[in-house]
Amino acid sequence: MLLNQNQELTLKERFLNLNFTFIAIIIILAFIGCLTLYSVAGGNIHPWALNQGIRFLVGLVIMLGMALMPPEIYYKVATPFYIFTLILLIIVNVAGHIGMGAQRWINLGFFNLQPSELMKIAIVLELAKYFSNVPLENIRTIKGLIIPAILVAIPVALIITQPDLGTSLMLLFCALALFYLAGVQWWKFVLGFGAVAAATPLLWHFLHDYQKNRILTFLDPERDPLNAGYHIIQAKIALGSGGIFGKGFLSGTQSHLNFLPEPHTDFIFTTFSEEFGILGGTIILFLNLILITYGYWFAFRIHNNNYFGKMVILGLNTNYFLYVFINIAMVTGLLPVVGIPLPLISYGGTVILSVMSSFGIMLSFYVNRDRELKK
């Protein structure tokens, strides 16, 4: 029986082992996204809704493909993928495509590849691999932290200079979550935060003016009501005026009359909430909560000897959670505007690709939940 449990599954068995509720929620969220994009365009599938739908379907295929692969493959590619992504990041920094005032993309002709998105997956795989191979005693020494710290510091530094404060912070938080899960002592985090706090004035010095502005504007939006502060004030007006039930589908005045900045990307949650009120906003939050809870369930459910899988699942899950939390906190004025989209809903191909791949990897471990990982 035990041997049997560790046997590889057939393709059909693997397919049946998928979690269809999880997938259904992903599809619902993507559908909400397309609906909102349809509304933002003034009741038109162009220019965003149709495009986004197609991208999502492609993402869905990729997710299923990755879910049906044996999980061992993720262990095997972890290091090469990490190195590959790091090289892409360096290329972007040296000669990246210029867009949105920042160098973040590699133009592949049909697609603008954002290596920092890939790095979110790569860092999780690489750290999970490292921690799964190192005994707890070593993790709990300073020496054992040197390698993972370098693994994190290089991409974070590269992304911060792009400059992309939001993504680099997300990467850092995700890595810290993995450090914490791996058993790094509490006091080391406290010490680390203390050091960062002490270095803050120094870091402030290295920030670009527009980044400084964003943080200052976050602290006091009225400081600059016509420029940077305008966005967050208008976003709050859009959201607040939605009330309980919203202004109705296709009837959001703030987004349709162009008061909202980027109503189809970073601020899509405000667009949606203006039209569907707190009811709609809470539904999006609730669906995401279920999705995240499934992530934890997957991590608990898979074979206890698959420590790598558990780490990967929670790493990717935390990543997803950070997307959702930072985006909504940012458009509701709880966090500075750092340019993080709302996954599955905001318009944009790279995020769909990265998030759907993450879900695919998580599902792959879940599909093979009853067996150990063959290293």
Next chain:
Amino acid sequence: MKKSNNKLRIFLKRALFIFSINILLLFILVGRLYYLQIYQGKKYALLADSNRMSKRLLVPPRGTINDRNGTELALNVQNFQAMLIPEQNHDIDKLLKDLTPLLQLSQDDIAHIKKDIARHKRYVPVSIKDNLSWEEVATLMINNARFPGLIIDEGVVRSYPYKHYTAHPLGYVGAVSEADLQKSDAPLLQVPGFKIGKIGFEKTYDEKLRGHEGSLTYEVNAYGRIMQEIEKKEGQKGQDLDLTLDIRLQQFAYDAFGKESGAAVVLDVHTGEILAFVSVPSYDPNLFVDGISINNWNALLNDEKTPMTDKAISGQYSPGSTFKIAVALAALEAGVIKPKSTFFCSGRMKLGKHLFHCWKHSGHGHLNVVQAIKHSCDIFFYETALKTGIEKIADMSHKLGLGEIYDIGLENQKAGVIPNAQWKQKKLKQPWQKGETVIAGIGQGYVLVTPLQLVTMLSRVVNGGYEIIPTFIKQENPPQPKKLNIKKENLDIVKQGMFEVVNGIGGTATSARLKLKNVKMGGKTGTTQVRRISLKERAQGIKRDEDLPWKFRNHAWFMAYAPHDNPKYAVAVIVEHGRSGSGVAAPIASKILEEAIKLDIR
């Protein structure tokens, strides 16, 4: 194995901890949504509305100002403006080039238009040319297809068709000033291009003429582009103002002055209605509506004939001999002279050390009050004034309407001066001198009146002693004027004197008789010294008034009424530096009365 179990246990424990933090953070987000959308939802809903709604005030048409026959003296005329919406035309240079010959645009105009286009958003219409002629409008309409983006905007502009004839009572409108904004917070004043009454009736009755604003609420996007109309509230047109003036008489009276400077006021003696009210020269109020040019403004300011001053109410002049009517009435009422009592005029009178002359150096001989008025004998009135005393003369003057300010809706009205002992003590801190009563008796010295006051006095004398109040506003049922406490026979005596002035043999203004059958008029001349001819000037050969420069010559008065038997019209005419009441002012007054009778104003 145990070690790896320990690692897994820590993982699971810590995973639960992170999970609970995730849930907590998501609930914070729900709380934040509750705060923004429900707790502060109303506030943000209002903000969203004020974001998307924009309101524009609609300016109501201003009320017209009409004369007593309904002729429009101030009205709103259509005005056409060619405007260009830049975003609707792709080759603006070519368009402007094509328009240049049609609209006579100068290089400066084109440079200005291009600057305007560059300064505004592409959908904001920019003015190409204002005040288009009908031909220009027609040309642009016909060639509409050739000029994409060109629109013809229709507006209104205040117009005063009778120009200088009505400038003084009507005034004009002009752009809203800082001072106007301080005085009133009416929203209309904030509308760009709104015009407010600046002076005259346009100012006094501004709120009545202005009406109430309407509003247009429309939806705009974040860039201010109009998306759709939401609500339109029509305003209320301003009320019209109906005046007692008769524009025909007004024009006639103005033109009667020719090149002279002065003022004339014509009253209906029974109602106090002002039928004509001119101050000559005047100015064209249309020049002020869109802001007057510096050159025009300086020309008006530097003109020695003061076209900007309304001489009918702001000009204070010694009444001269016209004042003798008030003195005669005061004396008759006080009983110090009888109708038949006579004085002897030898041409001079001595009071203390001073010697007072009659204008006729050889003297008039014996004359009674009627004859004294007829010949305007100074000695008679020196004596009469002395006997009557300054206090009674002042009382009678006030009774007849001198020294008073009238509520006729015009600013800058002067009260004139009716002196008495108290006035002098207060003003000059000196006691009254008897000699001052003497010269007051012939309307010289401190006494000052305005043409409006003088015509009011005349009206009250000839209408049988009713206290009419001059007014510009036509009323359906005018209030019955109060009867003054003056005996009718005394009024008839001075009236007889004024009849003799014009119609008696040897009267002072016989040349001014009306050239009408069966209609006689009465009147009184007045000539008042502006400056004595100095000894030095006499030495230089300047003996007569007309040898002096214009501004030092005597003022000429004439006040008259007609018809004598049943008076209806009264007029007071002053010709500044006109030298002679009978020679210059009387013919003007006579012509005005003749015209009034011919027009038969009702």
